[in-house]
Amino acid sequence: SLFSKSSLTKSLLAVAFLASFGSSMLYGYNLAVVNSPAEYIKAFYNQTMVARNGTGLDDKTLTLFYSVTVSVFAIGGMVGSLMVGILVTRFGRKGTLVRITCLVFIGGAFMGFSRTFGSPEMIIVGRFITGVHSGISLSVVPMYLGEIAPKNLRGFLGLVPSIFICLGVFIAQILGLHELLGKEEHWPLFLSLVVIPTMFQLMLLPWFPESPRYLLIEKRNVHATITALKWYRSKVNIQAEIEEMQEEQRSMSSVQTVSVIGLLKDRSVRWQVITIVVVNIGMQLSGIDAIWFYTNAIFKNAGIPVPQIQYTTVGTGAIEVIAGCVGCFTIERLGRRPLMIGGFTFMGICCAGITLSLMFQSHYISVACVVGIIAGFCIGPAGVPFLITAELFKQSHRPAAYTVAGCLNWLSNFTIGFVFPFLQMSAGAYCYLVFFGVCTAVAAYVFFIVPETKNKTFVEISQMFAARNGMLEEESSELGVFNSLKLGKMNGYGAVELEYEVIENKK
DSSP states (O other): OOSOGGGOOHHHHHHHHHHIIIIIHHHHHHHHTTTTTHHHHHHHHHHHHHHHHSSOOOHHHHHHHHHHHHHHHHHHHHHHHHHHHHHHHHHOHHHHHHHTHHHHHHHHHHHHTTTTTTOHHHHHHHHHHHHHHHHHHHHHHHHHHHHHSOGGGHHHHHHHHHHHHHHHHHHHHHHTSTTTTOSGGGHHHHHHTTHHHHHHHHHHGGGSOOOHHIIIIITOOHHHHHHHHHHHOSSSOHHHHHHHHHHHHHHSSOSSOOOHHHHHHOGGGHHHHHHHHHHHHHHHHTTHHHHHHHHHHHHHHTTOOHHHHHHHHHHHHHHHHHHHHHHHHHHHHHOHHHHHHHHHHHHHHHHHHHHHHHHTTOHHHHHHHHHHHHHHHHHTTTTHHHHHHHHSSOTTTHHHHHHHHHHHHHHHHHHHHHHHHHHHHHHGGGHHHHHHHHHHHHHHHHHHHOOOOTTOOHHHHHHHHHTTTTOHHHIIIIIOOOSOSOOOOOTTTHHHHHHHHHHHHHO
16 A cells, blocks of 8 residues: 555644644534523623613513524534635635634634623624634635545544544533533633634644645645655655646646536536535434434433433533544544444434334433434544545535535534424424434435545545546546556656655755
8 A cells, every 4th residue: 555554643643633623623612612601691691681771681582692692603604614615725724724713812802701891792793703713614624634644544634623523512511510610600701712722723733734735736836745745744655645646636627726606517526516415414404403402401301300411411422522533543444434324324213212212201212312313423424524525526626515515514504403493393202203314315325326435546536436427438538537547757747756856865
């Protein structure tokens, strides 16, 4: 194989942890942070309105105000995801992550000082701004890690962000305990703690190199590409990797980054686009958001004493982190398909289990099914959709693909948050059967349509879809994709060797 197992270098691991710690973790944290101080935030809204107008808010208006506070994060996320393509093309992958840290500081300041200024609007604006940051970073981190990773570690590094998302949820659950920051006086601090991980990222990430694929294919900077590859690789054949990138560059119909409209019209990537649409919508409509949102209510119905519920919730957070680690450490052995098919199937079975347990009033089975859904989600469906969005597309199409995937992801997230309470009111216990149907359908789609991308180059993955897209002959002739990977040297490729040798000699 081209890369040995020793290709996991300290710098690869460091950048994966740093990018995930300062970006992906905040997404998880912001999802869960509003749960425990909900009553205190509502009380603050009410007190402010009494101070301003002399009368408080009725229950309905207060609930509406609070649900806007929760869901505005997803609206911000959708706005952020629409900006991904423009930002990564202009500033690069790492450049984008460094520049968007300012959003976290602004959003954190709004939320942290909202009580001081007696302004509920500041919380909503702060949540929106941190949502924009999460919308951008949720797509950019997997794209960056997918591009810097050698092909035999793309799965492992691609799932590191999903571990940190689970870790963010877990940290918010722990800090939200009454003994820590779960008291009334601490909620502004609790909401604004997001600035600390971002500060670390801002201090350290600029020292790491940009994605070598971006530097070579889009910036055509061979010297910077070699420097970046030497930083991220141990003693491996950099030359072979540069040849693979240049072959990808030759196989692209245009060096220009494709727009979202261009991506949707491009026949050569039709099935790849359908795949990211199915897995990204499926990931959110699998019911995981509904479970996260209503865990406390399900535990309460199961007869768990109210003071103990917060600790039980922290327990589910720990299970998330463990399941995320299991997925991350097994993906290179098992592949992407088994984690996706297994994860969605297991979630589907547990959703059906919740319906049965609610019908037969078996509360402990419903608790077990909640834990099962969370574990099934974190093993595969939580991270693999973002990873395969990087893998199914070549450099020119990747930013647009992430824009589409991210936008659908946030739109579905918002829809579930908005629709689920009404679905639960009208369908009762049967509402989980909707999620059972979604999970089963996505698992079947992956089983029949999606090929295994483990250990494949981006060009090889494109070729696997070529026949399904009806592009095999055309691609070979028009776009210059050859089945053989051992290509002759490109015109001017001697310059690569020359620079490579010069750098070798300087050492």
